[in-house]
Amino acid sequence: MTNLICKAFEGHNIRIVTDEQGEPWFVAADVASALGYTDTDQAIRRHCKAAKSSPVETTGQVRHLFVIPERDIYRLIIRSKLESAELFEEWVVSDVLPSIRKNGGYIAGQEQDTAELIIAKALMVAQSVIDRKTMELQRAQEQIAIQAPKADFADRVAGADKGVLLGNFAKTVGIGPKKIFAMLRELRILMTGGNRHNLPFQQYLDLGYFEVIEKPYEINGETRLAFSPTITGKGQQWLTQKLLAAGYLQAHAA
Numbered sequence: 001m002t003n004l005i006c007k008a009f010e011g012h013n014i015r016i017v018t019d020e021q022g023e024p025w026f027v028a029a030d031v032a033s034a035l036g037y038t039d040t041d042q043a044i045r046r047h048c049k050a051a052k053s054s055p056v057e058t059t060g061q062v063r064h065l066f067v068i069p070e071r072d073i074y075r076l077i078i079r080s081k082l083e084s085a086e087l088f089e090e091w092v093v094s095d096v097l098p099s100i101r102k103n104g105g106y107i108a109g110q111e112q113d114t115a116e117l118i119i120a121k122a123l124m125v126a127q128s129v130i131d132r133k134t135m136e137l138q139r140a141q142e143q144i145a146i147q148a149p150k151a152d153f154a155d156r157v158a159g160a161d162k163g164v165l166l167g168n169f170a171k172t173v174g175i176g177p178k179k180i181f182a183m184l185r186e187l188r189i190l191m192t193g194g195n196r197h198n199l200p201f202q203q204y205l206d207l208g209y210f211e212v213i214e215k216p217y218e219i220n221g222e223t224r225l226a227f228s229p230t231i232t233g234k235g236q237q238w239l240t241q242k243l244l245a246a247g248y249l250q251a252h253a254a
Helices: 028-034 040-047 070-081 084-102 115-159 164-170 177-186 204-205 233-246
Strands: 002-009 012-018 024-027 053-059 062-069 210-218 222-231
Touching: 002 053, 002 084, 012 028, 012 053, 012 084, 024 028, 024 084, 024 164, 028 040, 028 062, 040 070, 062 070, 070 084, 164 177, 164 222, 204 210, 222 233
Parallel strands: none
Antiparallel strands: 002 012, 012 024, 024 062, 053 062, 210 222
16 A cells, blocks of 8 residues: 555544555545544444555654555445535545546645536435435334334233233233333332332322232232232333333343
8 A cells, every 4th residue: 555645524534545547545444534434443344345554654763554446445334423424535536536536636726627527426426315315214214113013012902991911911011021020110100119009100190001900819818909900001011111111121022
């Protein structure tokens, strides 16, 4: 690699070297950092398919750094969460690369593109933006797909008159029956300790989300009462949405 070029993009120094054929290679860590990746090594491993180690002279010393070609820059741009990623892409496509290929180095403002080249670069930028937006849409659709079955369940039980045991509700939304009680105690929906352990706080009973069923039983000839909480149709809809919002359904799925 020869002809080290160093230019700044919004406060980030981007080092570029060229190979024997004059093709530019960008220092991968510089690009990843400029695009907002906090773990640049991980970003390079995941997204850069053509990264390779190359000697790069910097601050008077030669160091072996990972460099990437143009196509890997687009992979990093597409997956970047920064709004300035598109500006970085435009800078690379419209400014840096044409100058390097025309002059053998980056000389800002010296490139004079033909109409055909301008159109070609515009198409490259447009396609990259389309790819990025498509990926964002796919991510949103995947999240909706995860949540849809549980949200649909909540809609179906909204008008139900008869409540169900909490353990049965837990199975329906994909949570282990034992986990539901711990989760609701953590959310301060069920009480902890004493003879009211695992029973709803009064405010949730008053709202009509839960009911408590009393069942008599005998022990040593003495009749006692067991209390079992059930969740109403209204409560199932409310609790499903609350658990979704809090991330419990994904984190604690059985």
